[in-house]
Amino acid sequence: MTIRNFLFVMCDQLRADHLGCYGHPHLATPSVDALAARGVRFERAFVTSGVCGPSRMSFYTGRTMTSHGANWNRVPLAIGEVTLGEYLRRNGRSLALVGKSHMTPDRGGMSRLGIDPASDLGRSLAAGSFVEIDRYDGHQEPGSESGYPAFLREHGYTGERPWSDYVVSVTDDAGNAHSGWSMRNVRWPSRVAEPHSETAWTTDVAIRWIEAQGDGPWALHLSYVKPHWPYVAPRPYHAMFGLEQCLPPVRSDAELVDPHPVLAAYRTQDECVSFMRREVSDTVRPVYQGLIRQLDDHLGRVWETLDRLGRWNDTLVVFTSDHGDYLGDHWLGEKEQFHDAVQRIPLIVHDPSAEADATRGTTDTHFVSAIDIVPTVLEALGLPPYAHRVEGSSLLPLIRGASVPAWRDFVVSELDYGYRAARRVLGRKPGECRAWMLRDGRWKYVHWQDFRPQLFDLEADPAELVDLGLDPALAAVRDALHGRLGDWLGSLKQRVTASDDDVEHGTDRHREAGIPFGVW
Amino acid sequence: MTIRNFLFVMCDQLRADHLGCYGHPHLATPSVDALAARGVRFERAFVTSGVCGPSRMSFYTGRTMTSHGANWNRVPLAIGEVTLGEYLRRNGRSLALVGKSHMTPDRGGMSRLGIDPASDLGRSLAAGSFVEIDRYDGHQEPGSESGYPAFLREHGYTGERPWSDYVVSVTDDAGNAHSGWSMRNVRWPSRVAEPHSETAWTTDVAIRWIEAQGDGPWALHLSYVKPHWPYVAPRPYHAMFGLEQCLPPVRSDAELVDPHPVLAAYRTQDECVSFMRREVSDTVRPVYQGLIRQLDDHLGRVWETLDRLGRWNDTLVVFTSDHGDYLGDHWLGEKEQFHDAVQRIPLIVHDPSAEADATRGTTDTHFVSAIDIVPTVLEALGLPPYAHRVEGSSLLPLIRGASVPAWRDFVVSELDYGYRAARRVLGRKPGECRAWMLRDGRWKYVHWQDFRPQLFDLEADPAELVDLGLDPALAAVRDALHGRLGDWLGSLKQRVTASDDDVEHGTDRHREAGIPFGVW
Secondary structure, X not given: OOOOEEEEEEEEOOOOOOOHHHOOOOOOOHHHHHHHHHOEEEEEEEOOEOOHHHHHHHHXXXXXXXXXXXXXXXXXXXXXXXOHHHHHHXXXXXXXXXXOOOOOOOHHHXXXXXXXXXXXXXXXHHOOOOEEEEEOOOOOOOOOOOOHHHXXXXXOOOOOOHHXXXXXXXXXXXXXXXXXXXXXXXXXXXXXXXXXXXXXXXXXXXXXXXXXXXXXXXXXXXXXEEEOOOOOOOOOHHHOOOHHHOOOOOOOHHHHOOXXXXXHXXXXXXXXXXXXXXXXXXXXXXXXXXXXXXXXXXXXXXXXXXXXXXXXXXXXXXXXXXXXXXXXXXHOOOOOOOOHXXXXXXXXXXXXXXXXXXXXXXXXXXXXXXXXXXXXXXXXXXXXXXXXXXXXXXXXXXXXXXXXXXXXXEEEEEEEOOOOHHHHHOOOOOOXXXXXXXXXXXXXXXXXXXXXXXXXXXOOOOOOOOXXXXXXHXXXXXXXXXXXXXXXXXXXXXXXOOOHHHHHHHOOOOOOOOOOOOOO | OOOOEEEEEEEEOOOHHHOHHHOOOOOOOHHHHHHHHHOEEEEEEEXXXXXXXXXXXXXXXXXXXXXXXXXXXXXXXXXXXXXXXXXXXXXXXXXXXXXXOOOOOOHHHHHHOOOOOOOHHHHHHHOOOOEEEEEOOOOOOOOOOXXXXXXXXXXXXXXXXXXXXXXXXXXXXXXXXXXXXXXXXXXXXXXXOHHHOHHHHHHHHHHHHHHHOOOOOOEEEEEEEEEOOOOXXXXXXXXXXXXHHOOOOOXXXXXXXXXXXXXXXXXXXHHHHHHOOHHHHHHHHHHHHHHHHHHHHHHHHHHHHHHXXXXXXXXXXXXXXXXXXXXXXXXXXXXXXXXXXXXXXXXXXXXXXXXXXXXXXXXXXXXXEHHHHHHHHHHHOOOOOOOOOOOOOOOHHHHOOOOOOOOOOEEEEEEEOOOOHXXXXXXXXXXXXXXXXXXXXXXXXXXXXXXXXXXXXXOOOOOOOOOOOOOHXXXXXXXXXXXXXXXXXXXXXXXXXXXXXXXXXXXXXXXXXOXXXXXX
């Protein structure tokens, strides 16, 4: 069947290992698992940065953080960058958004080029060329870009700040309200009923939108804000899991002995100070799992909609996350750093084509990356590859069982911690805070500007507990990985104003252009 | 004296070693030497790419080729890039152009962002934010962007193509006309009288413009198209030098034994096939020297103008070139490759400030680069440094004798030969043709995508005749240089939508923004 539609489901801060099909022993996720049964589950999928904004900009542009330049949350994606929505629009399609995009308008770029932010072009650029059906970025009081506040008020959650007062507030056993921003309070349920929660609202909007498309071709980014903090879950999900059903923190006391300077600086930040205490992760982990289970239940509603409308036959479905969550692993909270808890993501792709039948329900172990989504969608929809900009590779050959002898054998992820308190702890200036992780089948190498490297032997130490960054016996390994990282940086695509075809057709044409240099 | 004005003199394809003050034994260049006596002569100045377009875009943006992305002639500078002219305009100044800029409009970028190329903004972007007083890029019949064709016709050089028919045509001893595109013909003089030559015209326009500025502050890019090919010189410069007054080609037979694959491919191209023959370089070199001597004479007129107007007291003067010329050195013609004949350029800076008095007439041996011009000018004129985009460093601390403990100890230059016939000889695709040179005080290391490296020991072999790229004894040296190159790539500036101040002020501010994550 020809692929006509594209459904791009993203969760926010969802660890790969917190899904049934990715091996969680107690957290059943039947809907995600059902998608895996219909498609290919990528076992080695990684983000380009363990930070929402940069990671999403890579998902949306098909380009690495170094290339798209939006290296932190709210750093605008330069208007010179082209997103999937724009590629689709160039080809008579469009990309709808329900939920989070984390796009920050490049107002400076627009002003410089005389583009009115209120014009159609300005608004489209500000939206990253998504058609925003309902924009809901989460973890802040939503405004007019989302129907969620009105929906909440309709259902009796009144006041100026219904999200703060209800959605991320909780009611304790005595009936008192508390803020869910304090993690000690997330053991109690949200003050909204489950059908009025963020995940339910986002799913409702998406289903209504899909239904409204009829048989017309469509593309939708269904982008949940959960299980990202605040870790507040509605009843009954807030108490669905006991601690014994949670994964314990992966960490060892040895990790705190002579730690890497940047990690030591991170551990002075609130989220790490908190998550270093077992009480915190013991409180949060069950709720985090509840939020995932809730997501899975709502995904079941989406799958049912596709079923009812016959859309499994003509819809490419991608399920993924923008990064993971430490939850206390390695004495860290939140994300950003380079352990697999953060960098590895779930990625499941359902390709309705007959060519993909042989791989349904299988697991793929190639190294794949967030930058591979754009080229996958472009190929699936029969559109040009824009290969002079797009740095990823289409996953379709893998999904369709083609021979892919030249597939990459490593992934790279990046960090710029310039906006973080750790920068000041370390006495660094903005622009001096970059790091890169190169991870292959055996090694994870992290190169820090002006600090010693990290190195993990993932065969001997899959839990990444022993940093070999200073092991003299492994100097040659580190040098080789450092060299590969440099070659990778040199492989990024910077010639964005001329296509590969332009180069091909312009090669050795100076004579035709009337410039016959070099002749005797 | 406060610096009010900026005069940025660039020659095209002028080798550093073809100037008196840079050591040429027979080619006297009293005007350039006089500037050196007034300022600082940089002995180790290098381009970012040995190709006109990419090199100039680095001079004009303060950014490396990888960062500005215009990696070949006529590859448009993306409209997201900011040039010196725009920085000046933001600050109530402007940058005039007389001569060559090699800017190619980013029509695709303008179209995408709804910018009319005929609007003021569109025209300014197309001009790289130069105010084009007289745009004259050379080596093609000029059009309406220059007054030169009309000037030629006024002086009796009639017809549709006065440049082709007269400026780059020659008259042989029998009075017959020949094209100067054929290098065999350049032993004869141009069919224009010297006062009507390109260099004379460009100088005339510049002097008139400077005179018209009165005491008002001004900034001018005086950008000559010579001594770039076609190597046609007007009488008497065509015959001013005998072969015995020219530098002999620097090359050895050993260079042709088991040569580097990319150089071997280059040597199948017209300009190398020609310049490998001694007859060709013997014919061209005297004329090349004549063109330089002519330039020097006209620079004398510019200096006289500054003198007469009192402008030496308040004008920053920069003299440089966009790259050199092989002229048969290393069995190569033209440019692009990484030997010093091409990569090293003259760079002389006259700073009128009293702080610079102590260094007048001195030579500086720091490694400096084309990307240093923008920051030098910005600092000299008291403007913001735009340090999140600009990758170079101001030369003023060096010129003013300040202590600069952290100055770079190497330079990097880049090449993408995707548009060249050599690409097809080698069976490469566009996007697979990149190379980087890292040159420090002792070593020159060239890293090629998918080909072996080159390595020269500049202490033992200053003429770069012995490629040590395969010497097993130097593997550790090459690895170390490769690692430095990777670190350099990682140091380039990609966060162009947020300034360093934005980062500084935005650091650790999530609580103030109402996002108090990570607290217990």
